[in-house]
Amino acid sequence: MAYRYHRSSPWYDADPSTRALAQGLGWFSVGLGLAELLAPRPLGRWLGLEEHAGLIRAYGARELAAGIGILTRGDPTPWLWARVAGDALDLATLATGIGDDNPQRGNVGIALAAVAGVTALDVMCAQALAVGRSEPPTPIRDYSDRRGFPRPPEAMRGAARDFAVPQDMRIPEALRPYPTA
């Protein structure tokens, strides 16, 4: 397999600031997801939505999955769009608590504003990753000639077989050599 000498994935094509934002959103998602999973009742009480504790826990699992997806996949773009969809769900759920009958509606307002802000960041980040860099991608330095040997590696294989492994670094006699295919 030969390595490309320019990066072409959305991740590598993105600006460092976009990559940092994506990572930040990933960690935020993990943190919020854990909070929702582990403490749905206190969160529900704070929002005046105690009856939705089960739903909050499910949303926590969704947040955690999105966060892990963003942090671990080579291209986090689909996971950021998944976050945007999740944000829409969050906004819709929070909107049910903004009525006059909820004594905690002030907190719901705060939560709505926060989710709206994070949604804007999610959209911005996903779009920036989709568009990529405005300038050409940075070429990757070519180290394919950096073998360190005077001849190709195959010709150098075993060139140091004259070296005697010290007694204290030998593996137990019973374990070597392996019979291999």
Place this chain on the structure above:
Amino acid sequence: MRALCWHGKADIRCDTVPDPRIEEPRDAIIKVTSCAICGSDLHLYDGFMPGMEQGDILGHEAMGEVVEVGREVTNLKVGERVVIPFTIFCGECEQCRRGNFSVCERSNRNKDLADKVFGHTTAGLFGYTHLTGGYAGGQAEYLRVPFADRTHIKVPGGLGDEQLLFLSDIFPTGWQAAVQCDLQPTDTVAIWGCGPVGQMAIRSTVLLGAKRVIAIDTVPERLAMAQAGGAVTIDFMQESVVERLNDLTQGKGPEKCIDAVGMEAHATATLDSIYDRAKQALMLETDRAHVLREMIHVCRPAGVLSVPGVYGGLLDKFPFGVLMNKGLTVRTGQTHVNRWTDDLLRRIEEGQIDPSFVITHKVRLEDGPAMYKTFRDKEDGCIKVVLKP
């Protein structure tokens, strides 16, 4: 003199500090002609190693010219050219007599502290925390070398600094990682991490005659360099390491595994690394052990795990049951540098290997602080930085 000094997490400065002086009869002072930033310096830069103090001079890969010797140093002369191994050793204690220089019983001047933390002291190291002696390091214009009559490698004049400098650490470290695998011509060796030590381990493994070397990383430049050295490569962000290793070994796993990554495994590549990173942030764990877990899982039963990668303290979710049941042999340790350097110097002189292949950046000492960041962030194709004081 000027020196790179540690002032806290991600805060390294090129300061003016007092010149070193002879403190003990076995000391020598060298004028540093070349030094390097090591991957393990990044653990200090990132604040993961305990025991650093403001103003500590960094660096444990240095070479230069002898400018002064203590009265008991009879085998070094002013003007001689030397590479300084990162492990300081007396050459006389029981461990040194066995060739276990990295666990010298006498060179750590903070032995009491090390005894408390490690149970028993290990050797003093240059520029690497007060737990290992708090000795000033070699990213400086001058370096005081304790036990200098033993802690040196004399090198000939015909070779350039770049060919010799890495005898101080990364070349013997990669070599020892391969040697302690006790390689057989039938072995497949998997090496995690294609940084400088991983690159040296790849070349050492090829020279020592393993059947096949597989290198694991995700940075394209590092994978390309690994491939140039004879390795089959796996990009862990693009494919499953375990599946690919099993595919390449008819489902049996590699006989030998080398961890050239250590405590700062990629924080977001896998679920367990995310877990480790979160625990690190909460001060519930010090090291991210993903590579160790993966090696234990994929290594062929009765195989060998060799760990030159640096670990600092406590690991979590360590599959010791798997390790035990598979009967794996684990070899670890800082490098007994001078145990290998006569042989490695001969191989360089004979042209079997030229370790300078790994150098990607050569800069002035005062550019060092910026290069720490470039190296840590793997920007600009950075694999190995050499500093010229």
